[in-house]
Amino acid sequence: MVKQVLIVGAGPTGMVLALQLKRLGVDATVIDSRLAAGSGSKALSVNPASLDILDDLGVTEQLLARGKQNQSVNLIYEGQRLFKLDFKQLNSRFAYFLMLPQPDTEAALQARMAETGCEVARGTALVDLHQQGDQVQVTLSRDGQVYKETYDYVVGCDGARSRTRELLKLPFSGYDYDMHFVLADVKVRWNRDTSQSYYMVSEDGFFILLPLTEGYHRIVIKVSGAFDPKQTIDFDLIQAYLQRLDPDLEIFEPSWISSAPFYNRETSQFRRGNVFICGDACHLFSPIGGFGMNTGIGDAYNLAWKLAQVAKGEAPEVLLDSYDAERRQNAKSLLRLTDKNTSLIARLDRHSADDEALFTPKQKNRPFIRQFVQAAAGYQLDYAATGSAKGVGRIYLPLDLQGYRHQGTGYTLFASDAACAERLAQQVAYSGEQAQIQVCQRETVAHQFDPEAECVLVRPDKIIAFSGNERQCSRFLNDTLLLAESA
Numbered sequence: 411m412v413k414q415v416l417i418v419g420a421g422p423t424g425m426v427l428a429l430q431l432k433r434l435g436v437d438a439t440v441i442d443s444r445l446a447a448g449s450g451s452k453a454l455s456v457n458p459a460s461l462d463i464l465d466d467l468g469v470t471e472q473l474l475a476r477g478k479q480n481q482s483v484n485l486i487y488e489g490q491r492l493f494k495l496d497f498k499q500l501n502s503r504f505a506y507f508l509m510l511p512q513p514d515t516e517a518a519l520q521a522r523m524a525e526t527g528c529e530v531a532r533g534t535a536l537v538d539l540h541q542q543g544d545q546v547q548v549t550l551s552r553d554g555q556v557y558k559e560t561y562d563y564v565v566g567c568d569g570a571r572s573r574t575r576e577l578l579k580l581p582f583s584g585y586d587y588d589m590h591f592v593l594a595d596v597k598v599r600w601n602r603d604t605s606q607s608y609y610m611v612s613e614d615g616f617f618i619l620l621p622l623t624e625g626y627h628r629i630v631i632k633v634s635g636a637f638d639p640k641q642t643i644d645f646d647l648i649q650a651y652l653q654r655l656d657p658d659l660e661i662f663e664p665s666w667i668s669s670a671p672f673y674n675r676e677t678s679q680f681r682r683g684n685v686f687i688c689g690d691a692c693h694l695f696s697p698i699g700g701f702g703m704n705t706g707i708g709d710a711y712n713l714a715w716k717l718a719q720v721a722k723g724e725a726p727e728v729l730l731d732s733y734d735a736e737r738r739q740n741a742k743s744l745l746r747l748t749d750k751n752t753s754l755i756a757r758l759d760r761h762s763a764d765d766e767a768l769f770t771p772k773q774k775n776r777p778f779i780r781q782f783v784q785a786a787a788g789y790q791l792d793y794a795a796t797g798s799a800k801g802v803g804r805i806y807l808p809l810d811l812q813g814y815r816h817q818g819t820g821y822t823l824f825a826s827d828a829a830c831a832e833r834l835a836q837q838v839a840y841s842g843e844q845a846q847i848q849v850c851q852r853e854t855v856a857h858q859f860d861p862e863a864e865c866v867l868v869r870p871d872k873i874i875a876f877s878g879n880e881r882q883c884s885r886f887l888n889d890t891l892l893l894a895e896s897a
């Protein structure tokens with residue numbers, strides 16, 4: 411019998427988790443305290459790694475029809491261009507950021523939920539939870555009624571003020587920066603190419619300009635020091651802030667205005683017993699770099715296949731431990747990177763002299779630029795344990811992407827030789843199912859971390875589980891099968 415899963419929260423993170431679990435044969439119950447999806451523009455950029463994931467879930471095509479592809483980000487310091495990040499260089503089917511307001515991304519996810527029969531019980535809130543043995547008893551409220559239900563697993567995807575995190579008594583340590591930002595979706599007239607993105611930095615402050623669809627742009631302006639978050643932000647105020655930073659940029663026809671603090675927070679565990687937390691519930695990023703929503707999508711995709719295999723009795727419980735280990739370490743390194751970049755751009759004192767060198771002429775910044783493009787794209791994941799083979803724990807991006815389309819429904823074995831693939835296929839009865847076997851060109855099997863690879867085994871979440879030659883692969887598969895049989 412398949413174990414019962416409750417997902418608390420139907421934001422982007424909760425919906426990605428529900429969709430992937432459903433594909434893998436687990437019908438989770440999804441609740442959300444709100445009666446309707448959120449309407450705030452919020453997260454804007456869907457990065458290449460998220461586009462890969464959403465493509466696997468059948469959502470990206472809809473997003474592409476609505477969003478704007480953005481391949482270039484400029485950093486301008488005191489009027490001089492320091493560097494341009496160019497996403498065209500990425501080895502990806504989606505070598506760009508897709509600029510799309512969060513409600514549109516959520517609408518596409520909701521449409522896919524409806525198509526695939528995933529329902530959300532709206533107006534239903536998690537109030538309390540207790541773990542007893544292997545079960546989690548939750549107290550829910552709906553229409554003023556309070557009632558109890560029991561699940562095998564609960565996943566809190568309930569955002570920054572997560573009730574799940576609070577009930578687990580997990581800290582949310584970190585800090586708020588001493589600054590706020592005001593943001594608005596506006597039309598613009600400017601003497602620069604407005605099809606690209608800009609980080610405009612000076613010692614007096616900064617603003618960010620990002621292209622949207624239908625002639626709109628998102629503008630984000632830093633407000634330092636004393637700022638009353640309850641004060642009304644109107645368009646005149648935004649114009650006044652902007653006037654001080656760049657009088658040449660004209661903004662008009664605002665469609666959305668908001669303000670938010672800058673923060674950097676993380677919790678100490680992403681799992682306690684049979685309760686997990688994902689997305690904003692376990693990490694909060696400063697908006698520099700656009701990691702918030704994208705990291706939540708990555709959390710959900712990492713957890714879903716593991717939870718599905720364990721819930722169906724196809725893998726041992728221990729597989730779930732890797733969710734906390736992998737995603738917490740990933741969030742930590744992204745929080746460090748975002749903190750450094752926020753400090754540089756907001757001219758704070760949280761970065762080192764070496765980091766400050768990034769604000770020098772562009773030739774010196776090449777390694778930083780290459781690395782930052784990968785990180786921003788979501789491709790710099792590294793789950794490898796010390797001593798792992800080349801590429802293990804990284805995202806599989808074959809050197810020749812022709813014909814490659816990831817399918818997150820099981821492991822995929824890539825081999826360049828048909829006879830070798832046949833021999834290995836006989837070993838790959840992971841949990842009674844056949845993994846997909848792809849016999850392809852040697853150039854396709856090889857990847858950026860191991861150009862010599864003869865066989866590559868890729869996890870359902872697109873992470874390289876094994877890379878090497880046939881003999882090593884055979885040994886690895888034996889070990890993996892033994893692990894599966896002990897479930």
Ligand SMILES: Cc1cc2nc3c(=O)[nH]c(=O)nc-3n(C[C@H](O)[C@H](O)[C@H](O)COP(=O)(O)OP(=O)(O)OC[C@H]3O[C@@H](n4cnc5c(N)ncnc54)[C@H](O)[C@@H]3O)c2cc1C
Nearest residue numbers: 419421422423443452453535536568569689690700702703
């Ligand atoms: C002003 C602003 C601008 C932003 N800009 C960016 C950006 O440019 N780029 C970026 O990547 N990110 C940005 N973010 C962050 C991004 O919006 C979040 O990272 C993203 O929404 C996180 O998704 P989530 O599903 O984890 O949480 P949420 O979207 O917060 O969803 C949580 C869901 O849980 C539900 N819920 C809460 N409590 C309960 C409960 N007790 N019971 C049941 N349901 C509950 C809520 O109703 C909600 O639907 C921005 C955020 C803000 C506020």
